[in-house]
Amino acid sequence: MASLIGSYSLGFGLFFSFLIIFFSFRNLRNTEILDKRILSFTFIQFFFVVISFLGLIVSFVNSDFSNETVFNNSHTTKPLFYKISGTWGNHEGSLLLWLLVLTLFISIFLIKSKQQPKKYRIFTLLFQQIIIIGFFIFLIKTSSPFNYISPTPNEGLGLNPILQDPALAIHPPILYLGYVGSSIIFSSALAAMVTSYVSKEWAKHVKQWVLASWVFLTLGILLGSIWAYYELGWGGFWFWDPVENVSLMPWFALTTLLHCILVLEKKKILTSWAMILSIATFALSMSGTFLVRSGILNSVHTFANDPERGLFILIFLFILIFLSIFIFIFFHTEKEKLENSFFWLSKESSILVNNWFMMYFLSVVLIGTIYPIFLEVLTTNKISVGPPFYNKLILPFLIPFLVAMAIGPNLNWVKSDFKNKFYMTMFLIISFLLSALIIKQFDINFLINTILVTSAFFLFFSTFREFFVKRFRNLSQNIAHFGFSLLILSILFNNIFSNEVITNLKIGETFKTEKFTINFEKIEQEDEKNFKAIKGKFNVQNLDGTLDILNPELRIYNQPNIITSEADIKTNLLTDKFMTMNYVQNQEYFNIRYQVKPFMIWIWISVILISFGGFLSFFKKRYEI
């Protein structure tokens, strides 16, 4: 019943798209005010998608297995929370979520843009409707969440256990808010070009959307990363896996846009660049969805999937890109005569430098991600590109990037000279001594590591100082940049100081290293609602005499019958102690991984700081930099 309502709601929703387009075109020719009916129709469309989404949730909660999506992804013994989160834990449901956010955002856009010109609002709505129609057709034609199976099965196939996790329950919605937020930026950029509204006012207005998408995208990536850290048991937070990369690419583009928009708002220069970035951000978000869902990517993250769906998104993506290129070429005119010149040392040129670096990082990730696809098509050689590729290409460029990031925000607009030379030199010297002192303790490449850590410390100190000098002026930018320096520092220290042991142990055995002794005391079995848990008890005796007791866990899920391992992580401010236990069938030995990872929690904290910085700038009346 709920599925039926949901299914019909989708049809009605699509119908309203055409109504909106019809009335929008009529409204374009007529009066100066926006037709109230367009507003109402947009809300009604949103309402229908909400009903449809609720219909799917209800089907999941009631375990209505006559619905194919529910049958494939749910099970009666699953806890209620995961029944609900299972709604978007699968392909069909997650696309419905995309559509939900698409319609939600365009409704919010119409409410929030009352001060903007009518024509611009209508065109934004029109472009957004093109995307919305695409998703409606995609959903209804190739991946309907409401397919009916007869006879009704008694039991569902269950949700992949590794998705049954709180972080991953909220990861897709948050990430999608970021992805889909970029659709508004895309539509609005196209509309601004068509109506020749690319201006300081436009920049000011669209900046809110850029910020919002950026904050959500950052948090979404963070959640995915935290999940991968404790659920996959790979003992890290980033693996340069293609599926991770496709979320990082729009992030780079969006971060670039965020900085570029600031210049546009202030000086009305770089308009073409801002347009290209707006289009690129959305195109990258869409291709992210396409690459993850099509099965083209050769990734260990890939879930079983359907190539035909990929083809649809690909065609749709090409249509959108051609449309935007067409509009860019024929409608966009640069009107930036007067203020066009750059002085080499100024805030805008430093932002431009940031943009270049970002584009470089983006291209590295892009090439590393799609090169294997092209090579396979061209030569049938199957390859993969690993972390060394990214480290080698990104790390050296990180150094000037960090230094520029420390200097840039202190410069003036238009024309500037170096400021606070004394402090900056002091910071540089202190950073270098500090880094050299730390790196010397370790048996690693001295030169590159010291320079890297120095540049990170340099940014750390100079942003830290600004909290006192600038106080509340420009607090959001400062928090975000400070967070970034903290992030880089934590990542570097995390890499340099990490300790790892991987071994196979029988119950009762003890494993000794120079730094600690691991004793495998016992295992215990516990029965939970939809899985059996086998808990290991490990005593880790450290050199300084302290004892850590870790209880990694194996979960044997009933439906689907899958074993997952739950890492046990003892977190404190300085280090994470991380242990996973894996089982190999018919063997007495358990496979144990024990890691000491310093500053792990600071990686999460600094990303939260970065997004908090973005969040804060919403509450600013007038943005000042």
Add this chain to the structure above:
Amino acid sequence: MYGRKVKLRFFFVLLILTTLALSVFLLIKSLEENVIFFKSPTEIKALSEIEKNKIRIGGMVKKDSITMISKEIKFVVTDFKNEINVVYSGVVPNLFAEEKGVVAEGYLKDKNFFLATKILAKHDENYMPPEVKAALEEK
């Protein structure tokens, strides 16, 4: 002579071009060095000389072939035409099991012996790495 502004612009363009050339060079070089090829046991048998670089192999874990001691785990990977012995010490993913697909990364010692440095985890029991699927379909 040319004005200061033109000179500055010239250097600017030169700077961009060198940076661009440098990054492209670095990119291509790194790609060449860090790319990992995938081979099936049959392809390994057909090699004229042993690959020195890191590669990935894939296929099915042969039935009753897993043996485990404290330091390492041994198993046989098969594509039902040819087999290869694998020795591995490291993290074993939970979906690693006999008669299931596996992808391992590491170095070839000879045509029958592979020293793995990593076994790749998968997310989904129904998911088969495309390479393994292709390798199995060829049989």
